Amino acid sequence: MTNERLHTITDWLSKPVSIAPLVTFRLVFGAVMVFSTLRFWYLGWIEEHFIDTQVTFKYFGFEWIQLLLPEAMYLLHALMLLGAIGVWLGLFYRLSAGVFFLTFTYAWLIDLTYYLNHYYFVSIAAFLLILVPAHRRFSVDCWRKPELRQLQTARWTILIFKWQIGIVYIYAGLAKINYDWLIAALPLKIWVPANDNLPLVGPLFRWEYTPWIFSWIGMLYDATIVFWLSWRPTRVLAYLSVIIFHGLTGMMFQIGVFPIVMIGATWIFFSEKFHERLLRFLEQGWPVKISVQKAASPRRIASWTFYLLVAHFALQLLFPWRYLLYPGNMFWTEEGYRFGWRVMLMEKAGTATFYVRDGAGGREGIVFNEDFLSDHQEKQMAMQPDMILQYAHFLEAHYKENGMRDPRVRAEVYVTLNARPSQLLVDPNLDLTTVEDSWAPKKWILPYDKSVDDEQ
Amino acid sequence: MKRTLIYLPGLLLILTLAWACKKDDPGSERPDFDRAAMLENYAVNVIRPAYEELLAATNTLSGRWTEFVAAPDTDKLAALQDQWLSTAIAWQAANGFNFGPAGEEGLRKGLIEEIGTFPVNTDKIENFISAGDATLNNFDRDSRGILAIEYLLFGHSGNTQDVLQALEDDNRRIYLAALIDHLYGEVDRVATAWETYQTEFIANDGTDVGSGTSQLYNEFVRSYEAAKNFKVGLPAGKRAGQTQAEPQLVEAYYSGRSLDLLQAHLASIDRIYYGKGLNGGDGAGFHEYLQAVEGGPTLIASTEAQWAAVEQALAKVPATPAFSELAAQDDPAVDALHTEMQKQIRFFKSDMSSLLGIAITFNSGDGD
16 A cells, blocks of 8 residues: 555544544443443352352463462452443543453453353453553543543544444345345244243244244344444444344343343434534533633544554454364364354254273263363363363363372263254264364364254 | 434445345244244143142042052052152153242252152161151252152062061151151142242243243253263263163162153153143244254254154163163163254254353353
């Protein structure tokens, strides 16, 4: 790219626009994060996820992220809460955003069991928030230092959130374009009837065509909603559908705060005028007035910020496609499945039985998984090859510590995918202690046998 | 308006596709399923009669004990032992419902831990007896319940004279009487609580965590896994890390009636799967529920084929010598039973929960 071209682009990105949408985003995101951190604490999940835990499943490349002492886990969440409050109020804003980003990300990176796309989204949003001046209006920081106040911000500071949300939705929509989702209406053919006791809509869920309608609407919604939200004539209707869609999925599935996160985050698509009016309303109602002589002007995008964002979005656009480099059915092998906005996409469950023997001739025994894993850990492990491998290595170390000289671990794992008869996921005769995880295709995963479908 | 214009043809397309797909899928003609009716069947025909039966058996046991104490002799001991077996068998039909009134609450563990813990710790029992402590006011659940009663009625040696002699001791009698009272009290509490809990159980007719279906299903799987792991696998030395069989770990080690109890336990699993009751009542159960869902008929076929193999393997286990001795000798019949029971797990566990869309844990899933 020539310097001149680059300059045109950065000029465009730096053009001043109203700061109001960004400030609202900070307020909404901060509030939702305060709520979600408190909720996590209140539900006792700090204890359940991070304290009564014998095994943690690591993210590849993040093995150094360790479970901390119980006190430190509570401290981590206390810091997370302070960070979220700081973001919300705009108090020591950049520091708060940084603290929240680091503590939140650290917490979910501890155990792969609890991987959720919306945790990944929250981490990205928190990271992007560090880069932008979302505290320069209607914030405690502005009250402390009135000279911080800005009425305008550079265009990129708002666009990055729209792009990020756009990527989330569009990729989630693209992921739904597959045979099972659109033609077989699976997994919705399982999930919809299981929710036929919901108030009002329940009876509709018993209708045999409902799963197809939901599948197609879900795909079209995800793939196109950001365009309807971006276009003024359809915006209000589109936002209503955001509320209905996320509200309904929130009732149907046990997906925690995700619906509120998205219902809140999509506000950013509303017009400057809307956000201006909202902020002015809030400012007028606020007891503490901020004296304003003059507002500071937005700064031009720094070149390091520019390149950082280019790298970030390139990664965002490309990383989800890595599955194409692996042979086999991605839904089956899950190679390249995570970090690709594949949400509520398949119904998958497994039963994993681990056999351990000491040396080739030792007495073979079955592991009682509940001795080491929580119900949720066992459930997640039993269908994900990389977790199966990690657990096998954990067992090797455990039995070595308990006196075995040469523990050999094999696993018989039967997995059912989208209501089809379960089949073996990995080679049941392979000693998993001889296998190491890597980016390379996992040759020890047995291929998904399509012929099983045809018997149905 | 524009949105409607775009979505309308889309909707028509979906319906056409759905209709086209449905036509060449003969398995899709499935009946609607009423989960509340299924739960009612479980409550009325399966669960409550099981508790009532157990309560009646315990009551009779208590009567036999009174008769025995009045004039102890070999016959009365035999009658007492027989009634213990009836009680333990009745318990097998009731041991798979450890939720609601039979679930954990505060310091109280699930009913299965309160009255069904095994193996019992005979040292603890003897210590309580010699200390004259029959309060049962402790957390040593391996010193009370049905299997502790068994120990006191059958003894280490299985010799009737030894048992009769030991039961001349007042402390021992007081302790045993306390165990029978405690057993009756626990079962009575649960059976009574179900009178009111039934409404709540049936009304909670979703598939989320805490729903009637989810609780019942989770306990069903847990019960089957417990039978496989603790009544067969562990005594036979099938657990990783065991270097040999540990026959003393069987349920009902002292009476040698482990096989009877295992048979009763698996018969109960069978009844729960079909939604059948002890009294012959047979309404909708998991089997009928599976008939109504995607992929259900295929799973039913696999489940029942494997279950037949389990029953066959169970029938091949000889009644004598005792199951513990068979386990100790690495008997191939025990080995085969364990293998077949293991193969059954996936059909009950992951396949069934996946097809029925039952939530198993409270944790958040991936949103959309």
